[in-house]
Amino acid sequence: MIATALSSLILATLAAGAVLALQHARRWRAGQPAGVDIVAGLKALPGRYLVDVHHVVARKSFNARFHALTAGGFLASLPLLVLAAVPALRGWLLWGLLALALAVMLGGALMVGYRRRVEKPAELSQGRFKRLPYALLAYAAAFLVVALDQLAGGVLPWPLALAFVLAGAWGGAELILGVGRGPLKHALNGALHLVAHPRPARFHDRAGRDTGLRPADLEAPKLGSERPLDFAWNRLLGFDACVQCGRCEVACPAYAADLPLNPKKLIQDLVTAMDTAADGERRTDASYAGHNHPGRPIGLAQGGAALPLVGPGAMIHPDTLWACTTCRACVQECPMMIEHVDAVIDLRRFQTLELGATPAKAAAVLEELRVTDNPGGKPLARRTDWAVDLNLPLLAEKGQCDVLLWLGDGAFDLRVQRSLRALVGLMRRAGIDFAVLGEEELDSGDVARRLGDEATFQDLARRNIATLSRYRFGRIVTADPHALHVIRNEYPSFGGHWTVTHHTAFLLELVESGKLTLKGPTGGSVTYHDPCYLGRYNGEIEAPRRLLDAIGLQRVEMERSGLRSSCCGGGGGAPLTDVAGKRRIPDVRMDHARATGAERVAVACPTCTLMLEGVVGQRPAVAEISELVLEAVA
Amino acid sequence: MRTRRDPRAERQAKLVPGTARPRFLVGAAPAGFANAGAATGPTGRPRRDPRASRAAAVVRTAPRLRLDWTNKGQASLAIGTAQAAAAVKAAVRVIEEPAFLVLAVLDQPGGAPSDHDRQLIAGARLLADAGGGAVVAVTVEGVSGLGEAGADRLLALPADLAEGYEPERHAAAVLAAIETLKPRHVLFAESADGGADLARRVAAALGERLFAGVEALSPDRASRRARGGAAEMARAPARLMSVAADALPPHEGTVHEARTIPAPAFEAERRIGAVRPLAVDPDLIPLTETDFILSAGNGVTDWEGFAELARVLGATRGGSRVVCDEGHLPRERQVGASGSLVRAGCYVAYGIAGAPQHLQGITEVKRVVAINTDLHAEMIKRADLAIVADAQEVMPALIRHALERRAERQGKERRNA
Amino acid sequence: MLKVAVLLSIGRHPASGRPRRAPLDARALELALRLPGAEIHAVHAGDPAEPVLRDYLGMGLDRLTVLEIPAGSDPVPALVAHLKALSPDLILAGRCAEGGEDSGMLPYLVAQGLGAALLPDVADLSAGEGTATLTQALPRGRRRQAEARFPLVVSVHPAAPEPRQSAFARARRGLVEAVAASAPQDGFIGECEIRPWRPRPKRLRLAAGGSALERLKAATETKSGQGQVLVRPTADEAARAIYEYLVEQRVIGTS
Numbered sequence A: 001m002i003a004t005a006l007s008s009l010i011l012a013t014l015a016a017g018a019v020l021a022l023q024h025a026r027r028w029r030a031g032q033p034a035g036v037d038i039v040a041g042l043k044a045l046p047g048r049y050l051v052d053v054h055h056v057v058a059r060k061s062f063n064a065r066f067h068a069l070t071a072g073g074f075l076a077s078l079p080l081l082v083l084a085a086v087p088a089l090r091g092w093l094l095w096g097l098l099a100l101a102l103a104v105m106l107g108g109a110l111m112v113g114y115r116r117r118v119e120k121p122a123e124l125s126q127g128r129f130k131r132l133p134y135a136l137l138a139y140a141a142a143f144l145v146v147a148l149d150q151l152a153g154g155v156l157p158w159p160l161a162l163a164f165v166l167a168g169a170w171g172g173a174e175l176i177l178g179v180g181r182g183p184l185k186h187a188l189n190g191a192l193h194l195v196a197h198p199r200p201a202r203f204h205d206r207a208g209r210d211t212g213l214r215p216a217d218l219e220a221p222k223l224g225s226e227r228p229l230d231f232a233w234n235r236l237l238g239f240d241a242c243v244q245c246g247r248c249e250v251a252c253p254a255y256a257a258d259l260p261l262n263p264k265k266l267i268q269d270l271v272t273a274m275d276t277a278a279d280g281e282r283r284t285d286a287s288y289a290g291h292n293h294p295g296r297p298i299g300l301a302q303g304g305a306a307l308p309l310v311g312p313g314a315m316i317h318p319d320t321l322w323a324c325t326t327c328r329a330c331v332q333e334c335p336m337m338i339e340h341v342d343a344v345i346d347l348r349r350f351q352t353l354e355l356g357a358t359p360a361k362a363a364a365v366l367e368e369l370r371v372t373d374n375p376g377g378k379p380l381a382r383r384t385d386w387a388v389d390l391n392l393p394l395l396a397e398k399g400q401c402d403v404l405l406w407l408g409d410g411a412f413d414l415r416v417q418r419s420l421r422a423l424v425g426l427m428r429r430a431g432i433d434f435a436v437l438g439e440e441e442l443d444s445g446d447v448a449r450r451l452g453d454e455a456t457f458q459d460l461a462r463r464n465i466a467t468l469s470r471y472r473f474g475r476i477v478t479a480d481p482h483a484l485h486v487i488r489n490e491y492p493s494f495g496g497h498w499t500v501t502h503h504t505a506f507l508l509e510l511v512e513s514g515k516l517t518l519k520g521p522t523g524g525s526v527t528y529h530d531p532c533y534l535g536r537y538n539g540e541i542e543a544p545r546r547l548l549d550a551i552g553l554q555r556v557e558m559e560r561s562g563l564r565s566s567c568c569g570g571g572g573g574a575p576l577t578d579v580a581g582k583r584r585i586p587d588v589r590m591d592h593a594r595a596t597g598a599e600r601v602a603v604a605c606p607t608c609t610l611m612l613e614g615v616v617g618q619r620p621a622v623a624e625i626s627e628l629v630l631e632a633v634a
Numbered sequence B: 001m002r003t004r005r006d007p008r009a010e011r012q013a014k015l016v017p018g019t020a021r022p023r024f025l026v027g028a029a030p031a032g033f034a035n036a037g038a039a040t041g042p043t044g045r046p047r048r049d050p051r052a053s054r055a056a057a058v059v060r061t062a063p064r065l066r067l068d069w070t071n072k073g074q075a076s077l078a079i080g081t082a083q084a085a086a087a088v089k090a091a092v093r094v095i096e097e098p099a100f101l102v103l104a105v106l107d108q109p110g111g112a113p114s115d116h117d118r119q120l121i122a123g124a125r126l127l128a129d130a131g132g133g134a135v136v137a138v139t140v141e142g143v144s145g146l147g148e149a150g151a152d153r154l155l156a157l158p159a160d161l162a163e164g165y166e167p168e169r170h171a172a173a174v175l176a177a178i179e180t181l182k183p184r185h186v187l188f189a190e191s192a193d194g195g196a197d198l199a200r201r202v203a204a205a206l207g208e209r210l211f212a213g214v215e216a217l218s219p220d221r222a223s224r225r226a227r228g229g230a231a232e233m234a235r236a237p238a239r240l241m242s243v244a245a246d247a248l249p250p251h252e253g254t255v256h257e258a259r260t261i262p263a264p265a266f267e268a269e270r271r272i273g274a275v276r277p278l279a280v281d282p283d284l285i286p287l288t289e290t291d292f293i294l295s296a297g298n299g300v301t302d303w304e305g306f307a308e309l310a311r312v313l314g315a316t317r318g319g320s321r322v323v324c325d326e327g328h329l330p331r332e333r334q335v336g337a338s339g340s341l342v343r344a345g346c347y348v349a350y351g352i353a354g355a356p357q358h359l360q361g362i363t364e365v366k367r368v369v370a371i372n373t374d375l376h377a378e379m380i381k382r383a384d385l386a387i388v389a390d391a392q393e394v395m396p397a398l399i400r401h402a403l404e405r406r407a408e409r410q411g412k413e414r415r416n417a
Numbered sequence C: 001m002l003k004v005a006v007l008l009s010i011g012r013h014p015a016s017g018r019p020r021r022a023p024l025d026a027r028a029l030e031l032a033l034r035l036p037g038a039e040i041h042a043v044h045a046g047d048p049a050e051p052v053l054r055d056y057l058g059m060g061l062d063r064l065t066v067l068e069i070p071a072g073s074d075p076v077p078a079l080v081a082h083l084k085a086l087s088p089d090l091i092l093a094g095r096c097a098e099g100g101e102d103s104g105m106l107p108y109l110v111a112q113g114l115g116a117a118l119l120p121d122v123a124d125l126s127a128g129e130g131t132a133t134l135t136q137a138l139p140r141g142r143r144r145q146a147e148a149r150f151p152l153v154v155s156v157h158p159a160a161p162e163p164r165q166s167a168f169a170r171a172r173r174g175l176v177e178a179v180a181a182s183a184p185q186d187g188f189i190g191e192c193e194i195r196p197w198r199p200r201p202k203r204l205r206l207a208a209g210g211s212a213l214e215r216l217k218a219a220t221e222t223k224s225g226q227g228q229v230l231v232r233p234t235a236d237e238a239a240r241a242i243y244e245y246l247v248e249q250r251v252i253g254t255s
């Protein structure tokens, strides 16, 4: 009798869960169509879960362990409970296996309880999430007692046994019904998201990295996303997979500087908005029980699936949208493989292209870009003003060269010119056959694209590609990771395919091949700040470090480095939108650098140079890697 | 520094005064150009040498430099002007029967002729002297001293035109003068104080083309900028021209008769009324429009003193990003790449390091004064007057000094009255 | 309903020489868009195929009328004829174009042609019954208020509010309506000699009372500031030096 009650309750819960999940799925299925290879996705699913997701989760080994125990035990217990519905199978083997599975799960559940109730990391959400450890414990412990009791032949008096069954069933209902909207979203939505992920190439079974933005069709009736329903269905599914783990919140540089942006809340804003029926119903964010966007009260934001997402009184405040530096730290940390940056860019595209609502100086810079092809509105001929004495060879005059040096817009800035001079000096010493485009080089389009101005980006990209296609050269070398990313990862969609090398990798080659000889250790300590667009966007974190080691500097790492480095605040047009917070992002990053005690911060990006040099007060000196190498060459 | 030659000015310097047609003293090189060391000019008057007067102001150089500006430097200048005045009294040129007339329609912001007006008269003089013409200054009643500026005739319009803002009446008055006098040329001041507007009203009413904003003028050629400043457009001097500020040197050497001639009657429709100036607190003027900015950086800690100083000097307050971040000044007071790009005539920077993003905001500023404790600060390099000192000490001293000077001035005025 | 015409021209970026929306005309349009309940008619005289015209549409206009006239001809007669038929209450234009003759005459000629009042250098305005109340921007940040009767031509000052951003999608969707118009060839420009601008030293303002020679010298010097440095003076010395300098630069008055 107890066994029947047990299995029928579970079957009923599963059935109810299935109905709920189907109903729930309607919300994301209402999104725009997307070409998804479901079969390939399904095949790749186990691998993606066990490799890619595990890889992220395992950055916290405790979490990986309790996930394995809890999920393993739970998933094993479910079929056993279902089998218990067949009286013929009810034997010691079934009960024994069930007890084992539940015991394993109980271990995991206790760990979850420890984490949520004792450690209490601040980034975790409360509300529905608070009940999770109780539900896990109830399910595992109560059913364990029932299984053991059955194994022993039913020694408990039946009312007591039934009470255990009911307690366990409550836990089970919490968990299974929570698959739709609660803590266990990852079980279903997470898995489906892995199947239908908008960027399958980011998984280990494909290229392993996919960071370039997708081109927008400028002929489309609506450009960018205005409402939740304007996103493709698999993107909505992705948002709906968020388990509010808060890893993105911890990683976000804007959040750290108290700018009004919390990526976890951003995703939850989207989820809350899509939760409504598509007929213009409104819903506020009052049910959200985590940290909000800094400086903004909970309960004021409101929106719906068919309502505009961005606006002062809408779900997402414009300041939140424009505070993002597109640094991808959130994407890097998200165990659900959610693509926050894509969402931000889609929303920005609508704001810029449809509404003309790019804030602060950004709008004026976009206008200058359109008319002068550089963000400062300067004559393009002045890009090489700093090098009049260096006689930079022009590709137009040489016709061909081994290395095309892409100068970038940093070349208009006095500070950056210093590091470019160092780089040119090193290339001359190494006898490199190089040239520059001079007046023919236009802005790469990076800033325009991150600010949502896809039209200006595409125009610049097409014209740059046309220019580059006219010449013969071996590869492009640039000191600007933003230009590198755009040319390497985003120009291919427009027919531009070139090998682009970052100057740190290039200088390392020169040192390792002996073309540049070093004086021997120069001494002094240095900490290296990874540019987001080189590290996370392109996975290049080794070359600059090896270069610093080669010149004999004592290298110390900051609290965040490599792929998990923290942004300088300069990406995504953030210096132009200039959203105010309590602090500035570079000040936070400089704190990390100060904490290492290093004498200098080595940077490998013109934007990082400017952002970090803008920090006032006592701080390590900021040195571009080319400058450090130039100091060290014999 | 290499002195640059300016043929126009050299020619002007060699102009021999007192004849109807211009005559030039060609042989002698003007001392200002060829002979920079000379202490006197071609007329034998002592010249002021700023470097020498600064040298004269040095009280001591060690252990640190001290300058005394109340000293002899000023005295020698005073002698110079007295002599100049005496020299100028001598020659009054009278043009009885001019071959033609050139009108200079003065701007007179606030009722008194401005430098720009003098330049205008000089421009008219240039055109008149090329063919025996006479210059008519179109001014308002009660203005004197235009003979020195080069005016042969004065046509005085009703004084209230200079006081109120009645552009339609003003234009009608000038139109009446043009109709009566039939001048060969009419020059206006291309100024935002009303001259530019007046010129265009008159040109539109006459249905004639205005050659606007003349940057260089000779008897046979006038040129101006066009195409967003990218091109120079030149032609023979048009009948109606407006002259940019500081494009022409003021008239020197001769004194003209400045005989008053009657102003013709005029009539105008009035469609503009209820005119009133809006009170402006210098500190509330947008940074992009103000002419005088007192700016603070991270080196300023005495914020009350800073505000007081701005009030006393009548300056608009600005600041670096750091001080706006910290809330010492509102965000719209931020100068720099991510704040305002300012174009003030004078920018006084207290305790600002001069980061590139800050300097980007002041590229259009004409004069920079920097006060900074660090001799090597970029702002010190950018400054025209740099003071290596503590901002907190200089601010109260400057307030005191300004108040004292103001009191002195007021005392003097009271005695004069 | 308040009928507003905005006259729009094509600007030219000073650095690249490429066409763009003229900054002051864009401000004129911005002022018009801010007038509550105004019926806005945007007019350009020139080439309807010029893509940059769409930048004005991107500010939120549904349509833009282009009086089609050949390049280098005088736009005023065509504009006046068009505006006479339209008979707007208020006509807004930038006070000076960018990239052409830049004489700033156009608003005056239009006002003359229409027999309308004109108020220059407007930074802000509001419309009432038959009149408008306008704020004029004067040098050094001063402001003046005035009222003027309709029909009124207003020339817009750089101190007017920044024009809103032009949105690509709106620009793409807006309608450019070409209207045939006749225009006389502009003879005056033909009489002028045009060549690239060469910067020349600007005369310095010098306190009145200097000798002729000093003024001459001033006329030939581009920059007199020699970067004078006072290292660690006493506070009073520093104050005096700064004060003198400010007086010399005429930033603070002596009278």
Ligand SMILES: Cc1cc2nc3c(=O)[nH]c(=O)nc-3n(C[C@H](O)[C@H](O)[C@H](O)COP(=O)(O)OP(=O)(O)OC[C@H]3O[C@@H](n4cnc5c(N)ncnc54)[C@H](O)[C@@H]3O)c2cc1C
Binding pocket: A575, A610, A611, A612, A613, A614, A615, A616, A617, B296, B297, B298, B299, B300, B319, B320, B321, B322, B323, B334, B335, B336, B337, B338, B339, B340, B350, B351, B352, B353, B354, B355, B356, B357, B358, B361, B371, B372, B373, B374, B377, B389, B390, B391, B392
């Ligand atoms: C993208 C970006 C945009 C930026 N935009 C702007 C911008 O628009 N505007 C802007 O201003 N900055 C901007 N910055 C910041 C800029 O880089 C500098 O950080 C900032 O200008 C420094 O301000 P400061 O000179 O007041 O402070 P500091 O750099 O701290 O300099 C203070 C100066 O005061 C001097 N000083 C100290 N004590 C005294 C004293 N008692 N008396 C006199 N002098 C003293 C010091 O010697 C020093 O030179 C930007 C930075 C970035 C990265």
Ligand code: SF4
Binding pocket: A248, A251, A252, A253, A254, A255, A261, A262, A263, A323, A324, A325, A326, A327, A328, A329, A330, A331, A340, A341, A567
């Ligand atoms: S991309 Fe960077 S700044 Fe933007 S939300 Fe993610 S972590 Fe925050």
Ligand code: SF4
Binding pocket: A241, A242, A243, A244, A245, A246, A247, A248, A249, A263, A264, A267, A330, A333, A334, A335, A336, A337, A338
């Ligand atoms: S978006 Fe990803 S990292 Fe952020 S809370 Fe949701 S699941 Fe966690």
